[in-house]
Amino acid sequence: MSHELETASRPETLRRVAIDPVSRVEGHGKVTILLDENNKIHQVRLHIVEFRGFERFIQGRPYWEVPVMVQRLCGICPVSHHLAASKALDVMLGIRQITPTAEKVRRLMHYGQMLQSHALHFFHLSSPDLLFGFDSEVALRNIVGVAAAHPEIARKGVLLRKFGQEVIHMTAGKRVHGTGAVPGGVNKSLAAADRAALLKDVYQMVAWSREAVQISKQLHTATPALYDVFGNFRSNFMSIVAPDGGMDFYHGALRARDADGRLLFDQVNYQGYNDLIEEEVRPWSYMKFPFLRSLGKEDGWYRVGPLARVQNCDQISSPLADGERKEFVAYGKGQPIHATLAYHWARMIEMLYAAETIKELLHDDDIEGSDLMVTGTRQPGEEAEGVGVIEAPRGTLFHHYRVGEDDLVTMANLIVSTTHNNQAMNTAVREVAKKYLTGREITEGLLNHIEIAIRAFDPCLSCATHALGRMPLEVAIVGADGTLIDEVTRDHRGLTRALA
Amino acid sequence: MSRMNEQQVFLIDGRDVPFAPGQTVMQAALDAGVYIPHLCFHPQFKPHGSCKLCTVKVNGRPATSCTLPVAAGMEIESETAELKDKRRMLLQMLFVEGNHFCPSCEKSGNCKLQALAYDLGMMSPHYDHFFPDRPVDATHPEILLDFNRCILCELCVRASGEVDRKNVFALSGRGITKHLIVNSESGRLGDTDMSTTDMAMSVCPVGVILKKRVGFAVPVGQRKYDTIPISEQFGDAPNAVLEQTR
Numbered sequence: 001m002s003h004e005l006e007t008a009s010r011p012e013t014l015r016r017v018a019i020d021p022v023s024r025v026e027g028h029g030k031v032t033i034l035l036d037e038n039n040k041i042h043q044v045r046l047h048i049v050e051f052r053g054f055e056r057f058i059q060g061r062p063y064w065e066v067p068v069m070v071q072r073l074c075g076i077c078p079v080s081h082h083l084a085a086s087k088a089l090d091v092m093l094g095i096r097q098i099t100p101t102a103e104k105v106r107r108l109m110h111y112g113q114m115l116q117s118h119a120l121h122f123f124h125l126s127s128p129d130l131l132f133g134f135d136s137e138v139a140l141r142n143i144v145g146v147a148a149a150h151p152e153i154a155r156k157g158v159l160l161r162k163f164g165q166e167v168i169h170m171t172a173g174k175r176v177h178g179t180g181a182v183p184g185g186v187n188k189s190l191a192a193a194d195r196a197a198l199l200k201d202v203y204q205m206v207a208w209s210r211e212a213v214q215i216s217k218q219l220h221t222a223t224p225a226l227y228d229v230f231g232n233f234r235s236n237f238m239s240i241v242a243p244d245g246g247m248d249f250y251h252g253a254l255r256a257r258d259a260d261g262r263l264l265f266d267q268v269n270y271q272g273y274n275d276l277i278e279e280e281v282r283p284w285s286y287m288k289f290p291f292l293r294s295l296g297k298e299d300g301w302y303r304v305g306p307l308a309r310v311q312n313c314d315q316i317s318s319p320l321a322d323g324e325r326k327e328f329v330a331y332g333k334g335q336p337i338h339a340t341l342a343y344h345w346a347r348m349i350e351m352l353y354a355a356e357t358i359k360e361l362l363h364d365d366d367i368e369g370s371d372l373m374v375t376g377t378r379q380p381g382e383e384a385e386g387v388g389v390i391e392a393p394r395g396t397l398f399h400h401y402r403v404g405e406d407d408l409v410t411m412a413n414l415i416v417s418t419t420h421n422n423q424a425m426n427t428a429v430r431e432v433a434k435k436y437l438t439g440r441e442i443t444e445g446l447l448n449h450i451e452i453a454i455r456a457f458d459p460c461l462s463c464a465t466h467a468l469g470r471m472p473l474e475v476a477i478v479g480a481d482g483t484l485i486d487e488v489t490r491d492h493r494g495l496t497r498a499l500a
Numbered sequence: 501m502s503r504m505n506e507q508q509v510f511l512i513d514g515r516d517v518p519f520a521p522g523q524t525v526m527q528a529a530l531d532a533g534v535y536i537p538h539l540c541f542h543p544q545f546k547p548h549g550s551c552k553l554c555t556v557k558v559n560g561r562p563a564t565s566c567t568l569p570v571a572a573g574m575e576i577e578s579e580t581a582e583l584k585d586k587r588r589m590l591l592q593m594l595f596v597e598g599n600h601f602c603p604s605c606e607k608s609g610n611c612k613l614q615a616l617a618y619d620l621g622m623m624s625p626h627y628d629h630f631f632p633d634r635p636v637d638a639t640h641p642e643i644l645l646d647f648n649r650c651i652l653c654e655l656c657v658r659a660s661g662e663v664d665r666k667n668v669f670a671l672s673g674r675g676i677t678k679h680l681i682v683n684s685e686s687g688r689l690g691d692t693d694m695s696t697t698d699m700a701m702s703v704c705p706v707g708v709i710l711k712k713r714v715g716f717a718v719p720v721g722q723r724k725y726d727t728i729p730i731s732e733q734f735g736d737a738p739n740a741v742l743e744q745t746r
């Protein structure tokens with residue numbers, strides 16, 4: 001697992017290509033590629049600017065504000081931050097077990113989030129590339145194009161997402177920035193009328209999620225030369241799993257496998273994550289590079305998110321999703337699947353699991369219960385501490401807080417999914433650049449290949465900038481002496497060349 | 501036209517409003533169910549006239565209704581486009597002077613500043629934020645002071661002095677440097693005898709004086725101003741959260 005192409009030997013002699021999506025507070029990404037005069041690639045880097053100021057912002061605030069405040073971290077999956085923070089603060093307050101109603105309402109909220117986020121990613125952001133092809137007509141390659149060519153698929157995508165948003169709205173109190181989870185539990189359970197309304201639609205959601213798995217699976221079986229090969233590289237995988245090794249998005253313990261699928265560790269309590277994971281700082285990137293201490297910097301990096309979770313677990317508790325998981329695993333013929341585009345397939349299996357789980361939860365009367373909150377005995381001593389981990393749509397999310405005796409936060413450390421995947425996304429971009437860009441003139445279609453590799457991970461930066469379906473790109477080709485040779489901008493108006 | 505025992509009346513926006521001798525325009529209006537926006541006025545305390553939100557026009561001239569004694573036959577304009585604009589502007593200035601981060605504020609939904617902003621249709625802060633640096637005071641075991649949200653209405657000063665008889669709070673400085681202070685040698689709340697049952701605990705119109713460890717126990721959507729606008733609610737009953745946690 002070398003870091004080939006991370007650093008060129010004589011960068012001053014090379015041309016630079018920068019792919020620069022327009023920034024948003026959630027994150028900002030940029031790809032730089034150094035080419036020589038024969039368009040041979042010497043260096044590829046994905047830079048992600050995280051909004052790191054947040055941890056400082058939280059320091060000095062009263063802890064009970066934190067679960068609501070952290071939702072501002074991400075415009076797309078605020079619920080994940082809301083719940084990870086609540087879980088960390090449960091621990092800080094010495095609460096070992098929340099009530100069944102509280103746990104189930106939180107789960108419902110979270111699975112609603114998974115459903116809406118996965119639907120958004122697949123139908124709105126990725127389906128244009130997947131259905132029309134990576135080099136297809138730019139004007140068509142968006143959700144509007146999908147709606148015209150495949151109206152049924154587009155419609156189901158919209159309704160799946162809407163259903164997920166409804167679940168969030170009914171459990172968190174608001175569609176975004178809700179306040180449903182509080183340290184110690186939740187502040188409301190599901191209203192009977194809301195439960196009935198969701199139950200009416202949930203069967204349809206399960207059926208449509210099943211269809212989505214078929215679409216994503218067929219991409220691999222129909223075009224294995226592309227789907228199984230594009231951005232394929234070996235890595236370790238990490239996620240949380242339930243005590244029985246099953247898939248769980250809300251709670252569990254840490255498990256990691258190596259590139260051959262062998263267990264590296266299992267059922268490790270995440271309160272001690274600092275003993276497992278270290279974060280490396282590299283001078284050229286704002287975002288850190290986490291790695292497993294036991295394997296070291298070179299070999300210890302890993303992937304998180306759907307591809308990791310589907311292959312890391314031993315089973316999925318819902319029958320339809322588990323059947324799909326088995327097919328997925330069988331497709332690897334005894335080896336883990338490492339193809340970048342398999343993220344989409346795994347993501348749709350997860351969406352099916354989320355839909356089936358929502359159905360289960362809606363049939364459970366606890367979801368309407370009135371026993372909402374428990375109190376605990378705060379850990380003694382000057383500082384109380386807690387770690388909360390959740391499987392967010394994009395992967396494992398860590399929240400870690402220390403709180404002083406005066407109830408103010410003294411330390412916050414967050415490791416978001418996109419950070420876990422930092423090395424993996426860099427490697428994916430390098431693989432794709434090497435294979436598709438080497439020796440060729442840069443075209444929009446080729447740049448889109450790079451973007452597709454990044455987007456498969458569903459990093460926060462891409463969802464933040466993809467609201468309209470396409471990442472705005474800015475490409476500067478700079479000569480060895482630093483002069484601008486060409487500049488290509490791609491935005492909603494299409495491709496424009498400034499010079500040349 | 502009723503001839504109710506010579507009940508004296510004045511006019512607000514063309515409507516007859518009865519009053520008792522010695523009442524201010526604000527008191528008479530509220531008693532009659534006519535809402536005039538206000539932040540520093542509280543029926544239990546001597547009016548203060550500082551926030552200017554209650555500004556009306558008396559026979560064409562601006563005046564603060566909380567300090568203005570009523571006289572028979574007065575003609576008051578209140579709900580005019582011009583006055584609403586002025587009030588909105590005052591609110592915008594209050595918002596940018598402090599750090600008001602509503603989504604994570606426990607007072608959200610029970611906050612008069614926020615409720616008025618909604619009621620008056622304030623869509624944006626309009627002015628540049630000051631982003632003042634005001635650390636919170638968390639030294640009291642039960643009470644948090646978040647000065648970021650203080651609008652200097654002095655209701656806590658008045659409640660703590662006149663009702664609680666503890667004089668915990670005071671204002672210090674002038675003009676732009678004016679700020680709320682705690683009257684203890686260290687300047688910290690932990691070194692005062694303030695308690696959660698004090699009246700000063702419940703009068704703050706915004707989210708400065710908060711009971712610790714209470715956060716979002718009442719869901720958004722079930723709070724005082726979530727469904728009924730402030731202009732349709734009268735009186736100054738303590739908000740639901742405080743009642744519940746006492």
Ligand code: SF4
Nearest residue numbers: 650651653654656704
């Ligand atoms: S703390 Fe509240 S009650 Fe006291 S002056 Fe500030 S805004 Fe008014």
Ligand code: FES
Nearest residue numbers: 538549551552566
């Ligand atoms: S309420 Fe009259 S000036 Fe504040």
